[in-house]
Each structure stands twice: as C-alpha cells, then as structure tokens.
C-alpha cells in the first residue's frame with residue numbers, strides 16, 4: 296500500500312515574520328529536499344492536498360469566542376484584549392500583531408491532521424505523513440508556543456466521534472512538553488498521551504513532570520518522560536523499550552498518532568537535547584514496530600517543529616525513513632561532535648525508576 300503524504304503550498308503562510316524562530320519556508324524546504332533525494336517516488340507515495348479546517352471542525356476543541364478573536368486579529372481587526380487569547384510568542388516580533396496569513400496556515404495544519412486521521416480510519420492508507428501537524432501548545436481558549444489550533448486534539452476528538460475509537464495512543468516526541476494536548480486529554484482514559492521532552496525545569500513550557508499523570512477517569516493515561524539536557528539516542532531508545540512499548544502492550548491502541556519535528560536534534564537552536572539523525576530514524580522504527588504489533592502497521596505521523604533549518608529536512612526525512620523502512624540518502628548534514636549515544640542514560644534510568652512509582656497503580660508493566 297502506498298503512503299499518503301499531505302502537503303499544501305499555502306503552509307508557507309504559517310510564518311511569524313522576521314526575528315521569530317518559526318518560519319513558513321520549512322515546509323517547502325523539506326518537500327523540495329525530500330524530492331531531491333528521490334525519496335518521493337510515485338510508487339511509494341500519493342500526494343494529497345488538504346482543505347483548511349472550517350469553524351465547525353475547530354469547535355471540536357476551541358471556543359467560538361477564541362476562534363473569532365484569532366481570526367479577527369489575523370485579519371488586522373484590532374482587539375485591545377488580544378493577550379486574553381494569545382501569548383506574546385504568537386505575535387510577529389516586529390509588528391506586535393498576529394500575522395495575517397498565520398490563521399489560514401493554522402487551518403490548513405488542522406486540515407492535514409484531520410485528513411490524516413480520516414484516511415487511516417477509513418482504511419484508505421495504512422500510513423499517512425502530514426507535512427505540518429502537531430501544534431501541541433494550543434489550548435481550547437489560548438494560543439501560545441507558536442500554536443493557535445490544536446490539530447492533534449481536533450483529529451482525536453473527530454476520530455472518537457465518527458469512528459467510535461476508544462483507545463488512541465498519542466506519542467509526542469517534540470523537544471517541548473505538549474502542554475495544550477495534555478490539558479485537553481487530562482481526564483480522558485480513551486487517549487493514552489505519552490510525551491517525551493526536555494526536562495521542564497530547563498525549558499518552555501515548564502510543565503510535563505512525571506507526577507502529571509492525568510486526573511479523574513484519566514488518571515494514569517498521561518505519561519510524561521522528561522529527559523535531561525543532552526539526552527542522546529540511547530536514552531530515547533531506553534524509553535521506548537522500558538516504558539512506551541510496555542504501556543502500548545497493555546493499552547492495545549486502536550489508533551496511533553506520533554507527532555514532533557526536528558527540535559530534539561542536538562544542533563537545534565531553541566533546545567538542548569542530544570538526538571542525531573540516527574536517533575530520529577530509530578524513533579520512526581520504534582513507532583513502526585508498535586503499529587505493526589497493534590494496528591496492522593497503521594499510524595499517522597505529523598511533522599512541524601525545528602529551529603535549525605539546516606537540520607530540519609534531514610531530521611524529518613530520518614523519521615520517515617525509519618517509519619517506512621525506506622532507504623533515504625541522508626548524507627550532507629555534518630554532525631560534528633554530537634553528544635555520545637549514551638549521554639544522560641543514567642539520569643534517564645533514574646527518571647524511569649521514579650515514574651514507575653507514579654504509574655504502577657494503573658499499569659501492571661510499571662510495577
């Protein structure tokens with residue numbers, strides 16, 4: 296079966312302007328890079344263009360008031376109370392405004408995640424790659440961390456409603472904790488949210504500690520895996536083997552979503568983790584193994600972050616190459632003096648020991 300790759304050239308409008316770390320050219324840069332590596336063969340991939348999400352779709356997670364405020368602000372209608380809805384990192388640093396194209400771009404990103412979910416749920420594709428997707432800092436009534444609409448949460452809500460899915464595994468491998476996604480599913484036992492990220496004591500958003508495990512019926516279904524700065528490929532692999540795979544085995548997901556781009560790479564400019572391209576490939580391979588075990592190989596994979604544009608297309612391609620068992624030529628990025636593969640493995644093992652104490656009440660495999 297071919298893999299669907301979802302892409303829209305208007306994604307470049309998701310751009311916060313000069314001086315802001317999130318730029319819109321990432322999407323076309325990746326796409327052109329991927330093509331130039333002859334990786335985008337017609338036998339392997341089918342390219343599909345998503346539709347921007349409607350208000351109705353956005354309302355699966357966001358309030359009418361919030362959607363109207365973001366839309367109006369991005370169309371240049373001044374709102375004196377904009378900081379009620381967004382943090383300053385969602386503004387163009389030169390103008391102090393929400394850039395006009397961003398809202399359109401955000402709707403396309405939601406459209407990508409929604410379509411990715413649909414294509415897999417309907418059995419049309421086994422694997423779907425979303426070029427764009429994973430705006431995990433967006434909350435129902437608040438945009439921050441360069442995110443406005445939480446596409447993953449919208450996709451999950453839609454899948455639950457339309458396809459009656461009751462066990463959805465959401466794996467966040469972005470370097471930052473997914474505070475928005477966490478908040479939305481904190482009380483939901485039908486979504487197992489597993490989040491690998493840099494230790495929140497050292498980076499935005501300052502949440503994602505091991506003791507944040509969900510609440511009410513959702514207790515035990517939020518799993519945070521904070522990594523010490525510098526954590527390398529083996530620390531990630533350890534987490535897959537010791538936590539993620541065992542939890543997946545108990546949860547038995549009916550649907551798998553992974554998201555997160557290149558910002559855990561050791562050369563990223565906003566973060567301090569220690570992955571190399573080899574580590575990104577390994578993450579893809581691990582997700583593929585989990586999907587083979589539980590969903591006959593089906594999963595959706597969404598790419599968005601990365602704040603070193605020289606690294607981004609390589610790391611996104613490495614994820615895809617691992618996920619699809621594709622041989623992609625990733626020569627050309629010089630990874631000079633990366634952290635050693637086993638960097639921070641000791642701290643990671645200690646963290647897992649503490650995490651097990653938090654989770655053993657809910658999961659046999661954590662006992």
Ligand SMILES: [Zn+2]
Pocket residue numbers: 469470471558600601
């Ligand atoms: Zn990030």
